[in-house]
Amino acid sequence: MSILATEQVGHSFHDRWLFKELHFGLQKGDRVALVGINGTGKSTLLKILAEIEIPSEGKVVKEKGIKIGFLSQEPDFTGLRTVNDFIYSSDNEQQQLIKEYETLLASEVIDQVKLAELTDKLSAMEAWEYEHNIKTILNRLQITDFTQDIQSLSGGQKKRLSLAKLLIDDPDIYILDEPTNHLDIETIEWLEKILTTGNKTILLVTHDRYFLDAVCNEIRELDKGNVYVYKGNYTYFLEKKAERETMDVASAEKARNLLRRELEWMRRQPQARGTKSKARIEAFYDLEKKSKGPRKNDTVQLSVKISRQGSKILELHQVTKRFDTKVILKDFSYTFKKYDRIGLAGKNGSGKSTLLQIITGAYSADSGEVVKGDTTVFGYYRQSGLSFQDGDRVLDVVKNVAEYIEMANGDVITASQLLTLFLFPPEKQFNIVKKLSGGEKKRLQLMRVLMSNPNFLILDEPSNDLDIDTLNILEEFLENYSGVLVLVSHDRYLVDKLTDQLFIFEDEGHIQIYNGNYADYKTTLEVQLKGEKDAARVKEKEHFKIEQTEKKKLSYKEQREYETLEIEIESLEKEIDNKQNNLALTTDYDKITHLITELDELRKSLDQKSERWIELAELI
Template sequence: MLRGLPFPADPLYMRGDMAPPPLLLLTDIRLNFGTTPLLAGASLGVGAGERLTLVGRNGSGKSTLLKIAAGLAEPDGGTRFVQPGATVRYLPQEPDLSGFPTTLAYVESGLGPGDDPYRARYLLEQLGLSGEETPAVLSGGEARRAALARVLAPQPDILLLDEPTNHLDLPAIEWLEGELRSLRSALVLISHDRRFLENLSRAMVWLDRGVTRRLDQGFAHFEAWRDQVLEDEEREAHKLTRKIAREEDWLRYGVTARRKRNVRRLGELHDLRKRRRERVGALGKVSMAAAEAGGSGSLVVSAEEISKTYDGRTVVAPFSTRVLRGDRVGIVGPNGAGKTTLLNMLTGNLPPDSGEIRLGTGLEMVSLDQRRASLDPAMTLQKALTGDDSDLVHVGGTARHVIGYMKDFLFPPEQARTPLGVLSGGERGRVMLARAMARPSNLLVLDEPTNDLDLETLDLLQELIADYAGTVLLVSHDRDFLDRCTTSVIAYEGAGRWQEYAGGYSDMVAQRGHGVQARASASTLAPARSTPAPLPQAGEALAGPRRLNMREREALKTLPARMDKLHAEIRKLGEILADPGLYARDKPRFDKASAMLAERQAELAKAEEEWLELEMLREAAEGN
């Protein structure tokens, strides 16, 4: 039995001792796609000034329900009521600006007779647009900003916002939060940005298996409530199964007694079986684990005074950092600041104009890019996962059937032959994750990994990063995701300057005094901080950092090649010992290889430690 707070019918709202009637009410909304029910009695009530969040899995029907609320889609059944005179504005996931000569004309087309025309220009300016842009050449982020200005300008009674933070950078997201808080409009939000929801929501509507449940508390309370609902439902399912088993036992052994009672009980059994058939089980959970390769060296990335300039504009001013094994480093900044450029330099995919990048030994890198560029729309889901349209996916060297692996990422078997081009944005995001997680790695590079993912998939991605033994470099605008996943944050400071802060996004704000700014004045910024030099040893404090002697300079030069050689030997010995029959077949060789492996691992650890100490001494002496 589905549980939760039911939505009242219209007459209940009209009682004098209750709250005033809602501005918008959807009741018993039903909609099928073919023979599959998407909405099976969903309801939504929005009162004046309410702040609602609509949550649910990707594909659960949230966007469809919001379109029905906006009057842009017709359900198969149910009713939609809007208070006479109430104004409603709707922000779609993909706004259509075609047919308008400028962004200002597009925004002004959403104004009513009594609306303030100056507010349209004001909002565009606040969102970084002049109003003279040609819509056809706008980026996804610019189109989203124009669409936001269009729905915000009239200050309507009800705002229906579908993923309003998509394609927005952190300054724009934080501005939008402030703007929405200042409005008297009722809000219905769909978003995967937890911090955004925590800051704005006052009630939750959970769309699950076609029906809605309401919680009159904010997002911070939602997950505990949802889990309790599912636990209660599971207990009900077990009780139903036990009752059916008892009735079936009676049917087999007691059907000859007192016929009238038997007929009634037989009818009850049929009813119970019908309830079980009609009960839609809770959707499975994403099962996500990265296939991990052997360990990398202690040093993963060393960047020394790297810089990058495009067309005379400094994207990265001289910047230094060091990334060690196990670090989780986030990169944040406004759109166009150069986050992806910096990420590509740190991973060796883009050479710096000046300075030096050194990558550690034994790195096996897996990347997830924000553009989903590697997904061929004509390719089937099965081929995207297997690579050759076979039945097997190789996950960390282990063969798995593609259908089982698809289920781990919530794809039903019938989607195996579905072209990627017809999948939703969230589904394509899960395909990218599934492909990335199958490849062995010790360095995960994630560029906007949270785009289009639902909250539960985001939870599991966060758990994956927490459990991952390797190193993670990521770009994200999701503040909650950064807080949960990063050990340090590299933030844009303006004029190409970047600075690293220990901790997550909130720690960065605490140290910095503010979040990511859209435009920073170069004159007010401190120079970008390089990696701090180590604390001086006893006896060095007064004399200052000493220079490397000749032996140390030679060691610093030759140690990287030595570490590469040791890592190759360790890998070869590991392959020998991976033979399951070696111990029984040739114990002396097994013992010798084991001893050599331990010896080489110790040598590698010593070499890495020596190299790091010398590198830090060199940086301190040169004042890097």
């Protein structure tokens, strides 16, 4: 039984129906990935299910008491000022206590009475583990300054803050729109473990195929207003999708051929006999609808000319860069060669984008030298996105670069023809750019970069917001790209497929050059870590053996003490027996008192010597 579902839902956007009469349900424990090309309405459907957006028709139903958590591509922080205000919900008593406790600890003068009171309350509510979990999540997502104004955060920081809040709240249903955007690879792998722990119900949109395979057990494709369900991993989805598309193309081609004949019949049909052929006329309109199905060439076409490249491409000599006291790059040197395919890896803020800015001349190095070859032409796909004016049309954005473009085979085509190859049909080319979906804007940005015919291509997080179909086309293009490729991406699949060398950004501005892709690097790290653990275990065993050996050996002094104690204990026991016998024979009160005092002293001495004797005996 579904705990969240749509009933005959339909939604239109800019006078175009994204979907109609759509049924989409989630059962407890489902972990579903929603895929589809940009502009099909994936993000809109997520917002409708999360009750953020009201559908044009139909409704959403959910099980009573179900709590839904929604991670948007562009989080909304309306009415909230600081990080603290957002993280700790006003209606959650545990979170409010933790907030009060953390605020008190951060104050200059700590009210000890108040601290004791809060400590008791947190213990009574068993909130200490919850407090530890909150801190772990926040630290992992690099959120440390809780007094920081939300408006001062970058887009990536806002996305991580929104994700942290969602994980802390731990809702019944997780609805996630591109959760891996702005996360480094280590954090993505950590997030995979969290989402697959426990019987979580998850619906997500992601371009990250490794993440999709690790988290989801079902894929649903939204295509032309219909939902297709695939019970399996990404590879299974690709196989079945290819089969379905082949059948759809064949069916549409058959319908188009039949439509031509029916169209001739419709034109010849006398008006007076129209009522006699009503069923055939209705069948004609149904056939016309089917004929609008997919065609064989309905995919993005990436094929542009590459500028000639000379022997000198780009050289970095002892490059150093710092911001304030933080060293980003330190004495880094590298000579780029033809056909270099380099991936940049490291935590967020480690300096990857800074290196790209130095390479392209946007930043100057504090010291060192950057030497660019005369024939080197950069193509830089920036993470920041497409720059445009509010009134710009899609066609204008391309024409601002060039009216005509030379393709790889030597053909010269117009800007409009190139847009059509990138799945922007003529009717869409006159749309305002700001009305495009996030993925469509990214596709347009990628096209503009490739129009400059670069022979040194820099891609900074190219997979963010691109649909998987476009990513597959991009990968195919890049696999055959003959220029230098420098790639920054948290998409491990993309890095593995397109690079054969890594720049690993480490602490203090150091960059390690590794020959191999990310999968190779991960394997190397695992082998290294296993070796370190094995070495530590061997060392621990050796230390234990030495410790045990040392315990079994007594020093000469301890050996003499042990032997002396045996004699002393025996003597004390005899003396105690004699005193007890004397005590039994005497009736003198003073003598009895004296004997009892002596016996107490002797027993104390016996106990002390016996304990010491046992310690030495254990060592032996």
